[in-house]
Amino acid sequence: MKVMAVGTLKPLSQEQRQQYLPKEVPATLQLYLDGKIEQFWLREKEVGVIFLMSVDSIDEADKLLKSLPLVQANLLTFELMPIGPLLPLGMLMTTQSQ
Incomplete structure (x- = not known):
């Protein structure tokens, strides 16, 4: 299943950046290399x-994200949304046999 995880980051001090980002980046990249994160984006203004x-499952996404250092430090929270194909578009298609 596909899940869109929208993360909100609390403002970080320079000390927090130095403490957490060297651990956060490799942890995130490992989830990417494991095929768990397909794409990732930075929200505007680094929020x-x-x-x-x-x-x-949603539970798997939640468990994986809770392993990230910024989440463990309560500096990053996620809203998880299951997503899928836009099925109503099928109503616009006509069959060739008619």
Whole structure:
């Protein structure tokens, strides 16, 4: 299943950046290399991140994100949204056999 994870980051002090980012970046990249994060973006003005995730369940996405250092430090929170194809578009298609 696909999950859109919208993260909100609390403002970080320079000390927090130095403490957490050297751990956060490799942890995020490992989820990417494991195929759990397909795409990622930085939200405007660095207020957070958006991950497109490929997971078996919302619970798996939640567990994976809770392993990230900034989440463990309560500096980054996520809203998780299951997403899928825009099925109503199928109503616009006509069959060739008619």
